[in-house]
Amino acid sequence: MRNLLLTLCYDGAQYHGWQIQNNAVSVQQVFQEALFKVTSEKPEIKGCSRTDSGVHANQYCISLKTGHTIPCERLLNALNHFLPEDIAVQDCREVPMDFHARYSCLGKEYIYKIWNEPVRNPFLRNRALHYWYPLDLSRMNEAAAHYIGKHDFTSFCTSDARDRGDMCRTVTRAGIQRDGGLVTFTVAADGFLYNMVRIMVGTLLYVAQGKLQPEQIPEILAARDRTAAGPTAPPCGLYLNRVFYGEGPV
């Protein structure tokens, strides 16, 4: 047996997230079918996180144990042959047997893309939130800076996903940048609660709209109440961007 770490990249627009579910096509299901075509095996596949319907990944890591002897490079090529064009395996390597894509993960980075122009961008359909009012990035960055550090993020977690123990996460990076019409929010942390990034973005948009002040973020965190934060931004702008194991990203 070998334990393999595979890095995927996918456009999530056509999928109901990563995880296998009934009555909906998930990335995991499609990947599992491609793997079966190559190895005739159906091993348990450990994904680094759940991603919601319509969410994308520039880097998504999975681990699986296989008795098949196919070399990593050939497995990568064979999987890419059988996978649809909106999913690609970027890397495949052998890792120690106790490595687990989710539990060995030290942190992740997400980005959220906003197309901030009056007219929509046809090339960012399903790939960015179209927000046409001007955005004051310095004000949004002032608010985003309050996300950094170790906090209880209960206010930034969808209500029905609570009662899962520790709601504290350590955010190591949070900021927003503009490149032409494209505004990108980047956030890195040791872990994320359910819908945490999308609620962070919805809250920053409330700050941009003047419905909240940047200095209110600490109060919102302290409230530990989902209704204190802004709305949940739509999934189309969200990308799992990097996954950290040991030293740096994979």
Next chain:
Amino acid sequence: MRNLLLTLCYDGAQYHGWQIQNNAVSVQQVFQEALFKVTSEKPEIKGCSRTDSGVHANQYCISLKTGHTIPCERLLNALNHFLPEDIAVQDCREVPMDFHARYSCLGKEYIYKIWNEPVRNPFLRNRALHYWYPLDLSRMNEAAAHYIGKHDFTSFCTSDARDRGDMCRTVTRAGIQRDGGLVTFTVAADGFLYNMVRIMVGTLLYVAQGKLQPEQIPEILAARDRTAAGPTAPPCGLYLNRVFYGEGPV
């Protein structure tokens, strides 16, 4: 009556080019239907060029005459409301009555995108050619430089589209650049023959493969023979990028 110049942007993946045809959905047809919903008019729409099935446009200009009194800004918003998400109207303005999107055009710029990495990019599916062998850009640029100037481009025109008069065009810019895994060929000219850019790209790929030498481009031009040039690159990487009228792009 007013004469209007509208600038569109579209992802051409789902369309059989710009021009209306039987049994296939074109950008022009979809635009005409949206225009009819707004103005109840079906004027003749002049497009700046034909684009092939699957070709994209960052900027595509059309002109049309209307008796409707709707202000330009409201027309733009109403059209964007009725158009599908892969087409957008970026600009709408009144122009002199003798303006014609095609005949008044002084030049156009196309770009051609190549994803030059071993593994495909799911986000560039239908939006770039995936070419996985390493590309020697300095060699390709040496060849591309020979495109610049006034030449008979018969060798760079699909055979069945000839006998249309003057085959000379003046290329003012031709070069290729890399940004990470993305390689972009940019070419500007006073006009383009049928499939000219795609054959230019196919020929540059032959140069990269060593099947042709950069210094053979002048011979290929002189041959005035389609078979002397390289193959026609697929449409997915091609974008009409800018359209020039009078002073600079629209």
